[in-house]
Amino acid sequence: MKTVIKILLVASIGLLSYFCIMSIMTPINFDESKTAREKEIVQKLIDIRTAETEYKNQKGVYTDKFDELIKFLKTSKKKTVLKEGSLTDVQLEAGLTELSATKIVKRGNKKEIIANGLQNFRRDTAYVSMLEALFPNKYTAETIENIAFIPYSNNEKFDLKVNNDYKNSTGIKIPLFEASTLYKQYLHDLNHQEMLNVIDIQVKLEKFPGLKVGSVDEPNNNAGNWE
Secondary structure (H helix, E strand, C coil), X not given: CHXXXXXXXXXXXXXXXXXXXXXXXXXXXXXXXXXXXXXXXXXXXXXXXXXXXXXXXXHCCCCCCHHHHHHHHHHCEEXXXXXXXXXXXXXXXXXXXXXXXXXXXXXXXXXXXXXXXXXXXXXXXXXXXXXXXXXXXXXXXXXXXXXXXXXXXXXXXXXXXXXCCCECCCCCECCEEEEEEEHHHXXXXXXXXXXXXXXXXXXXXXXXXXXXXXXXXXXXCCCECCC
């Protein structure tokens, strides 16, 4: 009987130790996984912001359709200035500017170019692929569609919203956009109670329970809620 009791005590101590360790490690493991996942998701949201900003620069409004945004990235061109050489302090003090130096080089007068020390100065305008300009060595025409999908979700897309009719206090129209994902979309397969705890904290603080960039309610300079 004493042997049985001893075995039960040892088992109980082992079980209690296990639960104590798990009570400490579960939130730690959850936080580590959450942090790692959010690092990827934040980068995706930054990429969406970059794409939406360029879309608005060219079209005057934002889009709430990923198909339209992706088509824009695949088919549009962006004007870029190819730079070679730079103006020295001496040249700047002599009154040269980027604009005046470019004009001198474009005139093609070799004596004038040499006199101003612009032999190695070039400023050429070119049009390059929007994908290449915004996301060099990151996305291709075949992979750009991945920009719409939330990492670690069940193949869900970011929620994309626009408010192109917002007017500020002076009546000036300011297009707004917002891209977001909820905690439950990218933390769904982690510890359920820990996920509920994180959501509950945000709700009580009246904050968005997830990650988002921009806002369709008021201008915020397209900031992310992690910034």
